[in-house]
Amino acid sequence: MIRVSNLSKKYGDHYAVKNLSFEIDKGKVYGFLGPNGAGKSTTMNIMTGYIAATEGDVEIDGHDILKDAEEAKKCIGYLPEIPPLYQDMTVREYLDFVTELKKVDKKERKNQVEEVMKKTFITDMQKRLIKNLSKGYKQRVGLAQAMIGNPDVIILDEPTVGLDPKQIIEIRELIRELKKDHTVILSSHILSEVAEVCDEIMIIAKGRMVASGTAESLLNELGSNNTIELTAKGSKKEVTEILKSINGIKSCTVDNASGGCVECFISCNSDAEIRDDLNKKLASKNISIYRLVNDSKSLEDIFLELTDDAYVEKIEKEESEKEEKEKALKAKQKKAKKSIAEEIVEELKDDETVEETEESKEETQKEAADDNENINKEEE
Ligand code: ADP
Numbered sequence: 001m002i003r004v005s006n007l008s009k010k011y012g013d014h015y016a017v018k019n020l021s022f023e024i025d026k027g028k029v030y031g032f033l034g035p036n037g038a039g040k041s042t043t044m045n046i047m048t049g050y051i052a053a054t055e056g057d058v059e060i061d062g063h064d065i066l067k068d069a070e071e072a073k074k075c076i077g078y079l080p081e082i083p084p085l086y087q088d089m090t091v092r093e094y095l096d097f098v099t100e101l102k103k104v105d106k107k108e109r110k111n112q113v114e115e116v117m118k119k120t121f122i123t124d125m126q127k128r129l130i131k132n133l134s135k136g137y138k139q140r141v142g143l144a145q146a147m148i149g150n151p152d153v154i155i156l157d158e159p160t161v162g163l164d165p166k167q168i169i170e171i172r173e174l175i176r177e178l179k180k181d182h183t184v185i186l187s188s189h190i191l192s193e194v195a196e197v198c199d200e201i202m203i204i205a206k207g208r209m210v211a212s213g214t215a216e217s218l219l220n221e222l223g224s225n226n227t228i229e230l231t232a233k234g235s236k237k238e239v240t241e242i243l244k245s246i247n248g249i250k251s252c253t254v255d256n257a258s259g260g261c262v263e264c265f266i267s268c269n270s271d272a273e274i275r276d277d278l279n280k281k282l283a284s285k286n287i288s289i290y291r292l293v294n295d296s297k298s299l300e301d302i303f304l305e306l307t308d309d310a311y312v313e314k315i316e317k318e319e320s321e322k323e324e325k326e327k328a329l330k331a332k333q334k335k336a337k338k339s340i341a342e343e344i345v346e347e348l349k350d351d352e353t354v355e356e357t358e359e360s361k362e363e364t365q366k367e368a369a370d371d372n373e374n375i376n377k378e379e380e
């Protein structure tokens with residue numbers, strides 16, 4: 001449906017987006033999740049043809065967004081971060097105007113406007129001036145304009161930003177409705193929103209895609225932080241002995257605590273489930289468990305970790321090291337090619353000298369023959 005390949009956008013020396021590649025399939029809701037300044041709007045503006053990329057391509061249903069802009073744009077409806085609303089038009093006038101802009105067939109215009117107003121619950125507001133609408137309603141008008149032309153893909157940049165909680169719930173419900181007929185891509189800096197509404201999540205930080213997948217797969221892949229905090233009534237020695245006998249523990253600490261208790265922090269292998277074993281063994285020694293907390297990383301933890309400056313800087317460093325290596329390799333190859341080329345030129349030169357000598361030999365022989373002929377003639 002949409003293919004984004006090696007997309008980069010540079011402002012001066014700064015990359016707003018760096019080497020982004022991904023594919024969007026039909027019928028799902030995709031979420032661009034990232035903190036402010038991550039590059040979400042820039043990516044969306046490039047995907048919708050609002051701005052050009054420094055490098056890379058965007059293909060929508062087989063149409064290049066720049067070379068085949070008209071066809072590509074027919075497939076997408078876009079609600080930018082700041083909706084392009086004309087404040088002095090009524091809702092109806094504005095939506096009529098959008099059908100003209102999008103070159104909707106004249107016969108279909110009225111029907112389409114009525115349909116999108118119905119779907120976004122703004123029919124009652126159609127005679128109101130846009131400037132007199134609440135932010136929530138303005139956002140619905142923005143959604144309605146994106147739906148005109150019945151595009152396959154609807155792209156929404158931070159559709160709930162600045163709305164109150166009730167409006168946020170309403171817009172999220174609308175997005176779920178959109179999913180029935182469209183592929184939806186939305187951006188947000190709010191994890192819970194993306195996790196709630198989207199089938200696929202792409203986490204973006206500093207213009208880079210740092211992870212992607214379903215919430216479940218992200219948790220499985222990145223949330224494998226399997227720890228147990230335990231408070232038990234027993235001696236440090238006994239508890240330590242028991243912990244030593246349990247399989248699946250990576251490391252642990254055991255400290256004395258008040259009331260004859262010990263506090264343990266146990267780090268387990270990602271797929272280990274030690275609680276049954278732990279329970280039985282402690283019980284067999286009459287050691288009571290006062291508190292046991294099994295903690296694995298939440299999606300929130302993963303998001304914070306992946307978008308943390310230090311993590312992204314590490315990726316940047318690895319990236320620039322890789323680039324340097326590639327550059328050095330290319331320079332080496334170029335040098336090798338040059339020396340091969342120089343060798344060939346040298347060889348050719350040598351060949352030419354040989355040919356020249358042979359040619360000049362022939363010439364000398366010819367000259368000598370001519371001279372002989374002349375002498376013979378003179379003698380005659
Ligand atoms: P997001 O939408 O995720 O908050 P943006 O795509 O708006 O992020 O911005 C990504 C980065 O690109 C930011 O560092 C921002 O300052 C920079 N940026 C965006 N637009 C421009 C511009 N027109 N000129 C210079 N820098 C820009």
Ligand code: MG
Pocket residue numbers: 040041042081157158
């Ligand atoms: Mg933005």
